[in-house]
Amino acid sequence: MKHPSIFNDVIGPIMRGPSSSHCAGALRIGRLARELMHGARFVDVLVEFDKDGALATTHTTQGSDMGLAGGLLGWDTMDPRLADAEKTLFDKGVKITYTIDHYDMAHPNTYQITLSTPGEKHLIRAISSGGGMVEIISIDGVEISINGDFFETLVFGMSVEIFPHISSLLTTPDFINVLELRDGVCIQIKTQKSLSEDMVSMIAAMDNVTMVRQLSPVLPVLSRRDISVPFSSYREMLDYNVDKKLALSELAIHYESQRGGFERTEVIKKMEEIVDILIQSIQTGLKGTEYDARILGCQSRGFADAMESGSLLGSTVLNTMTLYISSLMEMKSSMGLIVAAPTAGSCAGLPGAVLGAVDSLDLSKEDA
Structure with missing residues (x-):
């Protein structure tokens, strides 16, 4: 049984782009593919999507092409150059061809990638299963399992x-x-x-x-042989906590410490780093964002002005939550830095609500 990691599967990846399964997932697949080619200079890359799969109609608009190019360049999901990845790869002399065909796909988000250099050629099949999680399922027709952990x-x-x-x-x-x-x-x-x-x-x-x-590895938390966790379901968590009476946050620390092989302080430090990124992203978003390829422009600044003028109904807490959520969503749609929680599409709800409540109630980090 595979036990999820909070930092792999729930809070993360830290990324840019419209979709964690498309952009971050494709980037991680691209990085693994690059290393399979030993970092050699690719001449040709053929990417095939099944006509009945999810990627056939969304690979361009949802960021799969961009993410894959970034991964083939060796970039990570946070790289500020990601929006220009396809052009950068082209400028390096790499030709990527995308085709829509029909093959026996293992998953709706299946990538079939052929990479060629003058002296080497490999065929990879990989899937992006959501939230930036990926698996290479075959190399040159041989079944394999590589999750990047x-x-x-x-x-x-x-x-x-x-x-x-x-x-x-x-x-x-x-x-x-x-x-x-x-x-x-x-x-x-x-x-x-x-x-x-x-x-x-x-x-x-x-x-x-x-x-x-x-x-x-492409994931922040590695796996290992004989992984154990204190609980693997909500019922087991309740049973585990009968005599401990721990808060949910402490239960999460117990879980991730054991899952990742971390000290308690390491888990807290890693989460604090993520919170700092979220705070910075909210503040950046509230200054206003611009991006040509999006439907709606910046609206959070107008909402902030309405809050300050007292023209909004409702409580300060709810309005601040709404403001922060809007700011984070606008960061996502402008290629700003976000934290998928657990996906890019849902990146704003959890952190925007929590940090909005924290600021509205003037809570310290420790109390929050």
């Missing part, structure tokens, strides 16, 4: 005989999988830390090893 080392060889030699070099791998290819094998190694350059060189020099590729 481990350091991955892929060792391609001519024979399964390479496996015991590689296994003997590894001290603490989380998982080792042997995948059969049409003309050999792929040894998939999942670890908490990247294998050293010396280790990779030793593996690459082995007889019958044809290629070694390393893929870095």
